[in-house]
Amino acid sequence: MTIGDAAHGPDPEAKSTSKSFPWIREELILACELYFDHGCKRVDHNDPGVAALSTLLRSANYHTVDLSDHSFRSHFSVSRKTSDLHTAHPDYPAEKKRSNGGEPTARVVREFLADEAGMRAEAKRIRSSLTTTLHAAPLPANRTLLQIQNMRVHRAAGMPASLHKPIALLWALGRLARGEVPQVRWKQFRDEVGPLLEVFGHESSKVTLENPVWYLRTDKIWEVNGLTTPDDRAPSVSRLDAVNPMVGFTTEAAADLRRPDIRAAAVGYLLRRYFSHADQDALLARTRIAPDDATNVADTEVRIPGPRSTEGGVPPGRTSSTTTRFKRDPAFVRYLKGLYDDKCQICNSPMRSINGGSRSEGAHVRALKEGGPDSMDNLLVLCATHHVEFDGLAIHITDRGDVITTDTGEVEGHLTFMPGHSVNLDHLRYHRALCGRDEHPDVQRRPGQGQ
Numbered sequence: 460m461t462i463g464d465a466a467h468g469p470d471p472e473a474k475s476t477s478k479s480f481p482w483i484r485e486e487l488i489l490a491c492e493l494y495f496d497h498g499c500k501r502v503d504h505n506d507p508g509v510a511a512l513s514t515l516l517r518s519a520n521y522h523t524v525d526l527s528d529h530s531f532r533s534h535f536s537v538s539r540k541t542s543d544l545h546t547a548h549p550d551y552p553a554e555k556k557r558s559n560g561g562e563p564t565a566r567v568v569r570e571f572l573a574d575e576a577g578m579r580a581e582a583k584r585i586r587s588s589l590t591t592t593l594h595a596a597p598l599p600a601n602r603t604l605l606q607i608q609n610m611r612v613h614r615a616a617g618m619p620a621s622l623h624k625p626i627a628l629l630w631a632l633g634r635l636a637r638g639e640v641p642q643v644r645w646k647q648f649r650d651e652v653g654p655l656l657e658v659f660g661h662e663s664s665k666v667t668l669e670n671p672v673w674y675l676r677t678d679k680i681w682e683v684n685g686l687t688t689p690d691d692r693a694p695s696v697s698r699l700d701a702v703n704p705m706v707g708f709t710t711e712a713a714a715d716l717r718r719p720d721i722r723a724a725a726v727g728y729l730l731r732r733y734f735s736h737a738d739q740d741a742l743l744a745r746t747r748i749a750p751d752d753a754t755n756v757a758d759t760e761v762r763i764p765g766p767r768s769t770e771g772g773v774p775p776g777r778t779s780s781t782t783t784r785f786k787r788d789p790a791f792v793r794y795l796k797g798l799y800d801d802k803c804q805i806c807n808s809p810m811r812s813i814n815g816g817s818r819s820e821g822a823h824v825r826a827l828k829e830g831g832p833d834s835m836d837n838l839l840v841l842c843a844t845h846h847v848e849f850d851g852l853a854i855h856i857t858d859r860g861d862v863i864t865t866d867t868g869e870v871e872g873h874l875t876f877m878p879g880h881s882v883n884l885d886h887l888r889y890h891r892a893l894c895g896r897d898e899h900p901d902v903q904r905r906p907g908q909g910q
């Protein structure tokens with residue numbers, strides 16, 4: 460395994476153009492899938508698969524790019540990437556000249572060779588997330604974000620990718636979200652991240668805290684200060700305990716990740732890539748990326764009986780007793796509200812309640828009682844007015860994010876998205892079908908409608 464190459468981070472692709480958009484891992488996986496589809500041969504720029512991938516990558520939100528730049532992920536560019544993949548293949552003759560694919564390209568080829576079915580499943584997931592959701596406009600290329608997207612994770616044979624680095628990163632991102640310093644003593648890392656690895660790591664994987672804390676350095680976003688090892692192997696836990704070094708984000712990475720948009724993109728990326736089947740709500744809560752909502756008094760107060768005596772009756776001398784319990788949003792709802800700074804995704808107006816607390820609302824696109832999932836991709840952050848209008852079918856949303864007045868068909872506005880948050884198009888279609896403006900297999904045409 461070579462660590463050094465990763466220092467250069469992403470591929471040095473498109474050197475000839477003034478702007479460089481390094482291929483991120485998702486793009487490389489899709490290109491490698493195409494390369495494997497063609498029996499591990501370079502794919503010509505006239506190939507229909509190349510054209511389809513070019514279209515898909517140009518419409519993805521991985522990079523901020525002026526799409527009048529026709530060279531960006533053009534047919535030629537995609538075809539050239541299959542050449543890079545080909546020369547990175549271990550069977551490629553050593554004496555022949557290799558193109559400049561870089562280590563991330565070579566790594567994806569190795570991963571396909573080691574586990575083609577697993578990588579094809581990964582490609583399918585990437586493809587579906589690109590074609591089935593409404594999401595934020597692309598972010599400007601950001602070095603820290605690219606390093607996270609190209610992060611190396613340990614992958615033992617026959618095992619899923621280790622989650623130790625992603626969990627440690629989420630914990631560190633939670634600290635930045637709360638305005639805390641980006642580096643802490645090792646012992647604090649040990650005591651706080653250790654339990655997270657036990658809960659959210661793979662069941663079969665041993666908790667080895669020294670690995671993520673040490674090898675995150677190779678992704679160039681992390682430091683362990685005041686400790687060196689002779690051969691760059693991870694130091695033992697006892698050595699870390701003895702030295703107790705400062706560990707955490709580099710100054711540069713911390714500066715990038717303090718920006719809410721970059722941080723949101725990083726959190727969204729980590730959740731999508733590593734925790735799609737995990738309990739994301741618990742993960743956001745435990746890493747404390749979702750803010751606590753102690754000050755956010757929910758509008759649903761539930762009055763419940765006060766404490767009873769041990770005999771089970773009402774305590775003597777008190778005819779009635781109530782305590783007030785406030786409904787608490789799930790962690791992912793709190794996370795999204797924080798992401799949008801409690802502003803409505805339609806009108807961008809912040810909602811303030813009488814007591815000054817913020818009152819943005821999490822609106823399910825497809826209602827839970829109608830089979831919608833309680834997940835981020837079925838949720839919009841709206842003000843009370845737009846929440847009522849949306850639930851009342853007075854407005855609906857197109858696949859492009861236009862907000863339409865259902866009665867008149869007029870475009871009322873456009874949905875704002877933050878990086879890392881996306882909404883499933885199928886849920887939007889379901890809602891439009893309720894409005895009588897689309898069809899959905901789960902929505903019966905109502906009597907008298909559309910006759």
Ligand SMILES: [Zn+2]
Pocket residue numbers: 803804805806807808841842843844845
């Ligand atoms: Zn609004």
